[in-house]
Amino acid sequence: MKPAPFDYAAPNSIEEAVALLARHDGAARPIAGGQSLMSVLAFRLAAPALLVDLGRIPGLDAITIGADGVTLGARVRWRDIEKDGRLSGAHPLLAAAIAHVAHYQIRNRGTVGGSLAHADPAAEMPGIAVVCGAEITIVGARGERTVAAGEFFTGALATVLDTDELIVAVRLPPWPAGRRWGFEEFARRRGDFALAGIAAFYDTDAAGRARDVRIGVIGATNRPCRLPAAEAALEGRIVDDTAIAAAAAATRASVDPPDDLHAPAAYRRALAATLLERALARARR
Amino acid sequence: MTVRFDVNGRRAEVAVEPRTSLADCLRHHLGLTGTHLACEHGVCGACTVLVDGEAVRSCLMLAVQAEGRSVVTVEGLSNDAALSPLQAAFRRHHALQCGFCTPGMITTAHALLTEEPDADADRIREVLSGNLCRCTGYVGIVEAVLEARAAYRGHKADAAS
Ligand SMILES: Cc1cc2nc3c(=O)[nH]c(=O)nc-3n(C[C@H](O)[C@H](O)[C@H](O)COP(=O)(O)OP(=O)(O)OC[C@H]3O[C@@H](n4cnc5c(N)ncnc54)[C@H](O)[C@@H]3O)c2cc1C
Ligand code: FES
Ligand code: FES
Numbered sequence: 184m185k186p187a188p189f190d191y192a193a194p195n196s197i198e199e200a201v202a203l204l205a206r207h208d209g210a211a212r213p214i215a216g217g218q219s220l221m222s223v224l225a226f227r228l229a230a231p232a233l234l235v236d237l238g239r240i241p242g243l244d245a246i247t248i249g250a251d252g253v254t255l256g257a258r259v260r261w262r263d264i265e266k267d268g269r270l271s272g273a274h275p276l277l278a279a280a281i282a283h284v285a286h287y288q289i290r291n292r293g294t295v296g297g298s299l300a301h302a303d304p305a306a307e308m309p310g311i312a313v314v315c316g317a318e319i320t321i322v323g324a325r326g327e328r329t330v331a332a333g334e335f336f337t338g339a340l341a342t343v344l345d346t347d348e349l350i351v352a353v354r355l356p357p358w359p360a361g362r363r364w365g366f367e368e369f370a371r372r373r374g375d376f377a378l379a380g381i382a383a384f385y386d387t388d389a390a391g392r393a394r395d396v397r398i399g400v401i402g403a404t405n406r407p408c409r410l411p412a413a414e415a416a417l418e419g420r421i422v423d424d425t426a427i428a429a430a431a432a433a434t435r436a437s438v439d440p441p442d443d444l445h446a447p448a449a450y451r452r453a454l455a456a457t458l459l460e461r462a463l464a465r466a467r468r
Numbered sequence: 469m470t471v472r473f474d475v476n477g478r479r480a481e482v483a484v485e486p487r488t489s490l491a492d493c494l495r496h497h498l499g500l501t502g503t504h505l506a507c508e509h510g511v512c513g514a515c516t517v518l519v520d521g522e523a524v525r526s527c528l529m530l531a532v533q534a535e536g537r538s539v540v541t542v543e544g545l546s547n548d549a550a551l552s553p554l555q556a557a558f559r560r561h562h563a564l565q566c567g568f569c570t571p572g573m574i575t576t577a578h579a580l581l582t583e584e585p586d587a588d589a590d591r592i593r594e595v596l597s598g599n600l601c602r603c604t605g606y607v608g609i610v611e612a613v614l615e616a617r618a619a620y621r622g623h624k625a626d627a628a629s
Binding site for chain 1: 469485486487489508509510513516522523524525527528529530532533535576579580594595597598
């Protein structure tokens with residue numbers, strides 16, 4: 184359980200960090216909290232020649248709340264989100280989902296940018312980014328670009344990031360007051376990666392019908408994604424038992440999880456549908 | 469590389485390979501073997517230490533990342549004169565058997581109670597869920613931490629030092 188040897192640099196600016204990554208042409212890796220990368224290195228699933236520590240770069244750890252939504256700097260930690268009292272109003276779904284991430288000690292170091300780049304299919308932050316239609320700001324040797332979260336994740340542990348690119352921030356669009364929402368996940372042990380999780384939200388029109396329904400899933404697909412069929416089952420309808428049952432059936436039919444060590448596919452499919460029912464029951468309260 | 473940081477209030481200057489974890493640096497270079505290693509990939513919590521007052525897993529942090537920080541290990545939470553409130557409560561409640569997980573339990577509980585001296589049993593269970601104990605079960609451990617809370621109330625500031 185010891186990593187292969189590597190060099191280490193702790194640059195003071197994004198430009199310097201990007202230049203180091205570019206110069207090493209794929210042989211260098213950024214490290215933020217190290218809460219995923221350290222075990223990847225210990226298992227020798229990766230053996231970079233250089234680690235570029237983002238810990239000393241100023242300006243990456245702000246949580247900004249404004250008219251354009253909630254912007255999280257790449258180095259914002261789970262702990263920072265938990266302790267920011269503004270978020271339970273400004274983005275209750277984010278606050279609720281992040282409460283499930285990892286254990287106490289890991290939450291003191293794990294970061295938003297690291298989680299997005301690591302792209303674990305069961306991770307909460309990528310799931311919230313996708314379901315909310317977040318924008319991810321990336322800086323690389325060729326400049327800055329913004330990628331929609333829905334296009335950022337390309338598979339399990341895979342993203343559109345180039346080897347010389349860094350995530351600098353993610354912006355979640357504004358959260359209207361009165362929006363209905365629910366977040367539910369199931370993990371064997373509190374803080375472990377979820378076997379499956381569901382985020383659901385919608386606004387309501389004057390007649391109480393659901394509008395702009397969003398349903399996102401983690402853990403039951405190879406990357407976080409929305410479930411358009413389940414969303415369609417609720418759109419424009421009153422969220423009652425019948426509508427919820429239809430959305431649950433659509434969820435069961437849309438997710439296609441693999442069998443793995445932790446659970447058979449049929450279990451995860453049933454779990455996703457059950458979690459959707461619970462999330463919607465919470466949303467309509 | 470040379471890395472400089474404070475350990476239990478003393479200045480340390482150590483030559484390490486960049487790949488050396490903080491845990492290995494503490495144990496092998498500084499002889500502080502109170503910090504235990506079991507899984508070495510972040511799932512068991514045995515290696516918990518405090519960095520700038522926050523509980524972290526020292527197997528998931530590089531020694532070079534500790535540059536300029538202040539590290540406290542389980543050794544730094546005891547004194548020769550008497551048992552600390554957490555130690556005394558662990559003894560009273562039989563909160564350890566083999567003791568392998570205990571350094572991680574003590575450092576984690578210390579960080580928690582320093583910040584949240586009124587943590588209830590649910591919160592304590594939630595926080596300790598990241599620390600594995602294969603011997604005792606958690607009942608005694610939770611009872612010990614609940615009891616130790618009294619010593620952390622009222623002097624939040626000096627408990628942190
Ligand atoms: C026992 C355990 C349980 C966990 N449970 C959960 C859980 O339930 N839910 C969950 O979501 N996570 C969980 N995690 C993972 C944890 O949240 C990680 O902190 C997180 O996934 C990665 O963040 P990090 O800052 O530690 O990244 P690092 O480990 O430093 O890096 C992860 C990857 O991202 C890259 N990277 C880091 N920052 C950037 C950046 N700014 N730009 C580009 N690339 C970057 C690195 O090169 C690396 O490939 C768990 C971890 C452990 C050890
Ligand atoms: S040895 Fe560090 S968490 Fe297990
Ligand atoms: S006392 Fe033996 S592992 Fe906890």
